[in-house]
Amino acid sequence: MTEKDIIISDENKEVSVKNEGNDTELSADVKESPSEKVLSENAEEELSEEKMSEEKPETISEGIAPSLDGNKVLRRQRRKRILGYSAFILLNALVIAVMLIVEDKSGDAATGKAAFMRLGENPLFTVLAFSMFFVIVIFDSIVFKTLISKTGVKHRAGLAIKVSFLGRYYDRITPWAMGGEPFQMAYLIHGGLDAGQSCSVAMSRHVIRFFSTAVVVITILIASRISTNVWVMAAAIASVLAGLIIPVFMLICAFRPALGQKIGRGVIGFLHKIKIVKNYDKQMKKMQEEVDKFLKGIKYLSGNKQVIAIIALASIVELFANNSVPYFVMRALGYNELTYWHTLVLCIFVTYASSFAPTPGGAGIAELSFYAIFASVIGGEYLFWAVLFWRIAVFYVPVFIGFVMQTADSLYSIVSAGKKR
DSSP: OOHHHHHHHHHHHHSOEEEETTEEEEOTTOOOOHHHHHHHHHHHHHHHHHHHHHHHHHHHHHHHHHHHHHHHHHHHHHHHHHHHHHHHHHHHHHHHHHHHHHSOOOOOHHHHHHHHHHHHHOHHHHHHHHHHHHHHHHHHHHHHHHHHHHTTOOSOHHHHHHHHHHHHHHHHHSBTTOSHHHHHHHHHHHTTOOHHHHHHHHHHHHHHHHHHHHHHHHHHHHHHOOOOOHHHHHHHHHHHHHHHHHHHHHHHHHHOHHHHHHHHHHHHHHHHHTTSOSOHHHHHHHHHHHHHHHHHHHHHHHTOHHHHHHHHHHHHHHHHHHHHHHHHHHHHTTOTTOOHHHHHHHHHHHHHHHTTOOSBTTTTHHHHHHHHHHTTTTOSTTHHHHHHHHHIIIIIHHHHHHHHHHHHHHHHHHHHHHHTO
């Protein structure tokens, strides 16, 4: 063995691997070569890059996922809004189409042409007949503007006008004219009032309007001593008296709460026994909510005598303007022998007799009542056209204007929702 081999063997002995238990360690005499060190560093970098490349997609996907889900939710909400507004427009159009279908169409064309010519020959009364609705809206808008200003929301004349127009529209397309005030409250909230303020405005107006109108109507019907068709008179008087039940009960609840609660429990309990009311507790809660709304309105009005006077005046103007239309229509058709007072009283009978009808705007009953009362007054071939012109002035003009406003508002919302996509 040469000297060189001895040296190599000694070096190999020095480079030993010690295995103690499960731990493996290199001898202190073993030195990393520069090339090995570079390789190990590069391997660590590659491993760290691989780890980052594996982690990064995870992190990015986690960040994107919520935003994607949020966008889906927003798109779904906008789609629902668009479909909702579209369905609402179609529903309104359907209601109007049904009312047009059931409207009486028995008039002949020749007489209709002659009737239109008569309207042209008496332009003053024609204009008066078709402008009464706008007189009503002007006074009602003043009422809303006054009430809104009391809440601290100023410079909202446009909101007051819109709420007045749309309230009249929904009154005419819902059974028993029940839709006006709920929609007015919704538009007031949309216009910047909170729920409590909108409720106070709507209930304050309703309370004073009803009592003012009821007192004047009862006074007119008693003082006039004008009689007409017995069934129409009976229906009108029953309607006035039935309309007093709820406000009188509310007043009892306001000034004698214990008595009001006792009456409410008794009535609802009786209706529950005969299976008209299914859920007693739910109905009692609803009654209490309505009483609370009424009390809010009373409290709101208690220190505003000027507001009470404005609402009462607007209500009386509406009563006379609305029931003056038949007189102006008949004068426009050339029936000059009619007196204003007599025609006004007869029309009040028609208005309250048709309020029992569950059809939108009292359609059907209103025409029958008009025929029953005014057939003996004007008769002849122009009676149908008098009824038609009256219905156009007091019913279809408000419906047309309200439908256009509602459709424009809904289309604007649809376009706005589409732009946000």
